[in-house]
Amino acid sequence: MLFFKLLIILLSTKLAGDLSVRLGQPSVLGKLMVGIIIGPALLGWIKDSESIEQLSEIGVLLLMFIAGLETDIKELNRNRRSSVAVAIGGIILPLLGGYLAGKALGISDTSALFLGLLLSATSVSITVQTLRDMGKLQSKESITILGAAIVDDILVVVLLAILMSFTGASDVNIGWIIGQKIAFFLLAIFLGWKVVPMLMRWLVSLRVSEAVISTGLIICFGFAYFSEKMGVAGIIGAFIAGIAIAQTPYKQEVEQKLEPIAYSIFVPVFFVSIGLSVTFKGLENQIGLILGLTLLAVITKLIGSGLGARLTGFPLPSSISIGAGMISRGEVALIIAALGLEKGLLAPQFYTTMIIVVILTTLITPPFLKKVF
Known part of the structure; x- marks a missing residue:
C-alpha cells in the first residue's frame, strides 16, 4: 500500500507543481493544494499514516538542511538584531489577538492564552521553498526571516512551558527549560564550529561509496535528534547542521547530491502530508470562525513581524x-495544537478549526510572497 501512496503522491505533486508554475504561482502552492485534493478532504486516495508521517518528517528536515547550506552565516549574524525584533513583533501581536479572540469566543483565560501562543508560532519550511523557487533565498529579507524563525521557535516553546506550568498541565521547571535552550545553542555552535569540520574530514576519507553525502546526512540527523532532545524543533537542528557544513570545503558536493534525494521523494511527501490533515466534516457552522481566525492570524503576523523589520531599518x-x-504556521503549529488538545488547553470543538486555520495560513504564504517580492 505504501508503494501505491508514493506513486500517487509523486505523480500528483509533479503535475500540480507544473500547473501552478504555468498559472504564475510558486510550484509549492500546487503541491500543497494537491495534498488536500487527494487526501481525506476530497478524493480520499491517500490517508495519513505512520509511514507517511515519517517520510514527511525526513522531508522537512532535508528542506531546512538545504536552506542552511545555502545561508550566508555572515549575513545571518549581521541581521541578528532585525531577526530578534521580527520574532518578538511576530509573537506579541498574534498572542494579544489570539487572547482577545479567545475571550470573545467565551473560553477561559488559559485557553485564550494558548490560542494566542498557537497563532504566534511560525514555520518557515514553506517560506524557504517558495523563496528558493523564486531565487530569493539568499536575499537580506530571507536571511532575516530564517533568523527570526529560530528566535520565534525558542520564545514560543518557553512561553508555552510557562503557561503549562501555571495551569498544572506540566511540572517542568521553567529555569530548566530556559537553561536547556541556552545549552543547546552553545553546544550547537561549538559542534558546528569545531566538531563538524573534523568529522567531515574523518568520515569522507573512509573507502566507501558516497562518503561525503552520507556524512552530511549523518550530521543533519544527528543535529536534528540533539535539538529535539533539548526541546527545540528538529528543523532548527537541521538548519544549523546545514550552516556548519556550509563552512567546510564539502558544501557544494553535499548540496548537489542531496537535492536529488530530497526533492525526488521526501520533500513532496512533506508537502502532501500537510493537506492530509484537512477534513471538512462538521465544519459547516464554523466557516465564519475559520475565516475570521485566519484573517487574524495573517494580519497580526504580517503587521507584528513587519513592524519589527521596519523599526530595525x-x-x-x-x-x-x-x-x-513569517505568516505560515505549518508543522510547528500543528504540533502545538496536538499538544494543547492532549493537555486540555485547546477544546476538542476548536481543534479541527485551528488545524484548518494553520493549513490556510500555509496555503496563503506562497502566492502572497510572490506578490510582495
Whole structure:
C-alpha cells in the first residue's frame, strides 16, 4: 500500500507543481493544494499514516538542511538584531489577538492564552521553498526571516512551558527549560564550529561509496535528534547542521547530491502530508470562525513581524516581505495544537478549526510572497 501512496503522491505533486508554475504561482502552492485534493478532504486516495508521517518528517528536515547550506552565516549574524525584533513583533501581536479572540469566543483565560501562543508560532519550511523557487533565498529579507524563525521557535516553546506550568498541565521547571535552550545553542555552535569540520574530514576519507553525502546526512540527523532532545524543533537542528557544513570545503558536493534525494521523494511527501490533515466534516457552522481566525492570524503576523523589520531599518516594501514570510504556521503549529488538545488547553470543538486555520495560513504564504517580492 505504501508503494501505491508514493506513486500517487509523486505523480500528483509533479503535475500540480507544473500547473501552478504555468498559472504564475510558486510550484509549492500546487503541491500543497494537491495534498488536500487527494487526501481525506476530497478524493480520499491517500490517508495519513505512520509511514507517511515519517517520510514527511525526513522531508522537512532535508528542506531546512538545504536552506542552511545555502545561508550566508555572515549575513545571518549581521541581521541578528532585525531577526530578534521580527520574532518578538511576530509573537506579541498574534498572542494579544489570539487572547482577545479567545475571550470573545467565551473560553477561559488559559485557553485564550494558548490560542494566542498557537497563532504566534511560525514555520518557515514553506517560506524557504517558495523563496528558493523564486531565487530569493539568499536575499537580506530571507536571511532575516530564517533568523527570526529560530528566535520565534525558542520564545514560543518557553512561553508555552510557562503557561503549562501555571495551569498544572506540566511540572517542568521553567529555569530548566530556559537553561536547556541556552545549552543547546552553545553546544550547537561549538559542534558546528569545531566538531563538524573534523568529522567531515574523518568520515569522507573512509573507502566507501558516497562518503561525503552520507556524512552530511549523518550530521543533519544527528543535529536534528540533539535539538529535539533539548526541546527545540528538529528543523532548527537541521538548519544549523546545514550552516556548519556550509563552512567546510564539502558544501557544494553535499548540496548537489542531496537535492536529488530530497526533492525526488521526501520533500513532496512533506508537502502532501500537510493537506492530509484537512477534513471538512462538521465544519459547516464554523466557516465564519475559520475565516475570521485566519484573517487574524495573517494580519497580526504580517503587521507584528513587519513592524519589527521596519523599526530595525528595513524599508517598507522589505518589511512587508519579511512579515509575509513569517505568516505560515505549518508543522510547528500543528504540533502545538496536538499538544494543547492532549493537555486540555485547546477544546476538542476548536481543534479541527485551528488545524484548518494553520493549513490556510500555509496555503496563503506562497502566492502572497510572490506578490510582495
